[in-house]
Amino acid sequence: MAVFQIVQNSEQNNRNDEILMYQMGRYINSNEAAWRIFSFPIHEREPAVQHLAVHLENGQRVYFTKDSARKIASEPPQNTTLTAFFPTLPNGSIRKDVTVCRRPYLLYVGQNKENFQRRKQGMPEEGHPEIMKTNAIGRVYTVHPNNAECFYLRMLLHEIRGPTNFTDLRTIDGYICHTYREACQRLGLLENDNHWELTLQEATLTASAEQIRELFAIILTTCNPSNPKQLWDSFKRNMSDDILYQIRQANPELTIEFNDDIFNETLIRLEDKCLAINNQTLVEIGMPAPQRNTFSVLNYEITKEKKLQRQ
Known part of the structure; x- marks a missing residue:
C-alpha cells in the first residue's frame, strides 16, 4: 500500500504523522460502508x-x-x-x-x-x-x-x-x-485447617518452641488459616515450652506450670513476629490479643527503630 502526501514547504518533508498515514491508508470494505451509511450501531455491550x-x-x-x-x-x-x-x-x-x-x-x-x-x-x-x-x-x-x-x-x-x-x-x-x-x-465457606495442623504437628517432633512460633507466624500472615484460634489452642503449649523452661530455671524453688501469663508472653512474641513479617496484629488475623504493658510496647518500638537504622 502506498500513501502520498502533499506538503507545503521543505520543513515538513521529514514529518512522520502516523495518524494521518493511518487515515489515508485505511480501507473500508463494502459491508462496513453500508453499515455506517445506514447508521447501524457499531458496538454494544451485552449483558449490562x-x-x-x-x-x-x-x-x-x-x-x-x-x-x-x-x-x-x-x-x-x-x-x-x-x-x-x-x-x-x-x-x-x-x-x-x-x-x-x-x-x-x-x-x-x-x-x-x-x-x-x-x-x-x-x-x-x-x-x-x-x-x-x-x-x-x-x-x-x-x-x-x-x-x-x-x-x-x-x-x-x-x-x-x-x-x-x-x-x-x-x-x-x-x-x-x-x-x-x-x-x-x-x-462452611472456609476450608478446614487439617493441613496446617499436620504441619505444626510435624514441627513439634523436631523443632524448638521458637521455631514453631516462627512457623505459626508465617502461617498466620501468609496462609490465611480458617480458624487460627483453634490452631493456637492446639499448639500453644508447644510454642511456650522455652518460656516455661526459662521461668523454671530462674525460680528453681517453685513449681510452675503453664498458665495464662506464660501464654500471654507467647502471644506477645508471636505478635512481634507477625508485625515484622506483614505488619499485622494478632487481632487483625483473628487471634486473641496479648496483654501488653506500656514498657513492652515501648521496647518493641525501640527495637524496631534500631533494626531500621541498621538496614
Missing part, C-alpha cells in the same frame, strides 16, 4: 454489568475538601450500591430470597445514584409477575484477603439471601456472629 460496592459498616469512602469538611462530618455518609440495597427488601421492591449480587437483574440505580428502583421493562419474574427482570449482572469489587473482615463480608454477599442490614449478613440460624469470619465458618 453493574459494579457493586463492598465495604464494612460505616466504611464508605468520604471525599471532602478543607471548606466542606465540617458540613460532610455533620451529615450521614451517602449511600453506596451496597447500603442502597438494604431498604429495597422491606418496602417490597425486590424478592426477599435474592442475594445482593443478583439484585441488578431486578433493580437499577436511580438518577441520584443513591438508591435502587424496580425495573419497569424486561420480562416478568417467575412467580412474581409484578417484578420485571433483565439479564443484567452484578460484579462485586475484589478484596484482598489481607483485608480480612471485608474479604469475608464479600463472601457472605454471595450467600446470604435477603439481608436488610449488615447484622443480617452475619446472622446464621438466628445467631449473630461476632465477626464475618465466624459467619463464614458457620456456613
Whole structure:
C-alpha cells in the first residue's frame, strides 16, 4: 500500500504523522460502508454489568475538601450500591430470597445514584409477575484477603439471601456472629485447617518452641488459616515450652506450670513476629490479643527503630 502526501514547504518533508498515514491508508470494505451509511450501531455491550460496592459498616469512602469538611462530618455518609440495597427488601421492591449480587437483574440505580428502583421493562419474574427482570449482572469489587473482615463480608454477599442490614449478613440460624469470619465458618465457606495442623504437628517432633512460633507466624500472615484460634489452642503449649523452661530455671524453688501469663508472653512474641513479617496484629488475623504493658510496647518500638537504622 502506498500513501502520498502533499506538503507545503521543505520543513515538513521529514514529518512522520502516523495518524494521518493511518487515515489515508485505511480501507473500508463494502459491508462496513453500508453499515455506517445506514447508521447501524457499531458496538454494544451485552449483558449490562453493574459494579457493586463492598465495604464494612460505616466504611464508605468520604471525599471532602478543607471548606466542606465540617458540613460532610455533620451529615450521614451517602449511600453506596451496597447500603442502597438494604431498604429495597422491606418496602417490597425486590424478592426477599435474592442475594445482593443478583439484585441488578431486578433493580437499577436511580438518577441520584443513591438508591435502587424496580425495573419497569424486561420480562416478568417467575412467580412474581409484578417484578420485571433483565439479564443484567452484578460484579462485586475484589478484596484482598489481607483485608480480612471485608474479604469475608464479600463472601457472605454471595450467600446470604435477603439481608436488610449488615447484622443480617452475619446472622446464621438466628445467631449473630461476632465477626464475618465466624459467619463464614458457620456456613462452611472456609476450608478446614487439617493441613496446617499436620504441619505444626510435624514441627513439634523436631523443632524448638521458637521455631514453631516462627512457623505459626508465617502461617498466620501468609496462609490465611480458617480458624487460627483453634490452631493456637492446639499448639500453644508447644510454642511456650522455652518460656516455661526459662521461668523454671530462674525460680528453681517453685513449681510452675503453664498458665495464662506464660501464654500471654507467647502471644506477645508471636505478635512481634507477625508485625515484622506483614505488619499485622494478632487481632487483625483473628487471634486473641496479648496483654501488653506500656514498657513492652515501648521496647518493641525501640527495637524496631534500631533494626531500621541498621538496614
